[in-house]
Amino acid sequence: MTDVTASPIAGSSPEDRPMITISHLSKSFGETQVLKDINLTVHKSEVVCLIGPSGSGKSTLLRCLNFLESYEAGEVRMEGRLVGYTEGFPRRKMKNRELRALRREVGMVFQHFNLWPHMTAMENVREALVQVKGLPLEEATAKAEAMLTRVGLADRMHAHPSRLSGGQQQRVAIARVVAMEPHVILFDEPTSALDPELVGEVLQVMKDLAADGMTMVVVTHEMGFAANVADRVAFLDGGHIVEDGPPRQVFHESSEPRVRQFLQTYHERNSF
Amino acid sequence: MDYDLFLRYGPSLLRGFGMTILCWAAGTALGMLIGFLLALARRLPIPGLSWVLRAYIEVVRGTPFLVQLFLLYSGGPFIGIRLDATTAGIVGLGIYGSAYFAEIFRGGFAAVPKGYVEAAESLALPPGAILRRVVVPTMLISILPALVNMMIILTKETVVLSILTVPELMYEAQTMAAETFAAFETIFVMALFYWLLVEVVSRLGRRAERKLTSHLTQKAGAVS
Ligand SMILES: Nc1ncnc2c1ncn2[C@@H]1O[C@H](COP(=O)(O)OP(=O)(O)OP(=O)(O)O)[C@@H](O)[C@H]1O
């Protein structure tokens, strides 16, 4: 008896299995509908950048993916599992325990880092390894130290966040997420709060992750990163995905006036 | 001043002071515990619960401690709660303090940056761990001065327990004053004792504050 014949999904390679499937996703805050019938699929090891004007719903879309934000219509699936709700109708919110099981596979990096201020860099990274993965303290410490070394912070491990630069803090935040070995990492404008000279070090860490095959969804205003690292770029405006394709197509061949308008404004602002 | 008096009444005053400290410490601990649970419960998404708890807080804050204490001690037996004077004093102090502590903790919860909690949630930390490891440590920094302040206020509220004949400092001092007519000496020693307690509490509070905020105020030279 072999595994191959027994496998029900023989023939589909893991590479084309969708990591995230978003279909007909809609979300409102009170009266205002912020996301309107969003459809998007992210495959394993893909890097998808979300761009678009302020208020277009990029953060909200990203936060629906790990259910930091609930949604009322459509669905989000992570590796086939419905996010936030139990299967079936009428749908009900999933139990916290199930949501946590799902979130173990999905990391999130925030614009303002959100490091816990009373813990050192190492303790920040170690915390979830102990509390969630249940690693013994020593093993968790060793792993946290290895992760921080990987993002170039071997010498700053025992500093509290308040003693770190923005770029260093964001690298700690990335290490904190990567240490959990998620299948997907969501980034919400990870470099927007940084001084210009610190942006590069964070983008480099993200490029390394992408090169390692991490699946990433990145909300960003760094068009250079989107153009060079993304496999696909999705442009959001007014809660719609207006354009979705390879960076070349979105940046140079889009016939959508809103995209061209946005890119033109971007170029004007960034040239002097 | 009649120093001889202090020799004669010293032991009973000291015993009273010990009793004051005991009632204060137990009452404060109880008040903090109830207050914390109240603040926590008010955050639960249970319809009406927050309203009921707020009513409790408003009633406790809106009535004099003396009245509450009488209600508990004299009214308690009517509903089957029979407490000796000291226990009633401690429980009363706990209930009285809990309303104020609940408000302090409520403010503390609200002041914890949402992002800290979201980071913890997105890392799949269980709710208990988020509370213990992230929320409480960050909120302690902002509420510690208010907590210490309330603890200090409660040191002085203990004098009210004397009317239940709890043998605390005020009670012993009144006994001494009644027996000796030495009003000034009595008040003088009492003031000294309460001041001492307050001073110790506020010093400990300042030390705790320094410890909690050390990571925010490290001198530039102290790191590398
Ligand atoms: N918690 C909330 N309550 C009410 N409205 C909200 C909330 N969060 C976001 N919104 C609204 O939803 C819309 C989309 O917001 P979102 O933060 O997703 O935009 P964004 O594309 O990330 O913008 P930015 O580039 O400025 O970060 C905005 O109009 C915003 O005002």
Ligand SMILES: [Mg+2]
């Ligand atoms: Mg945003």
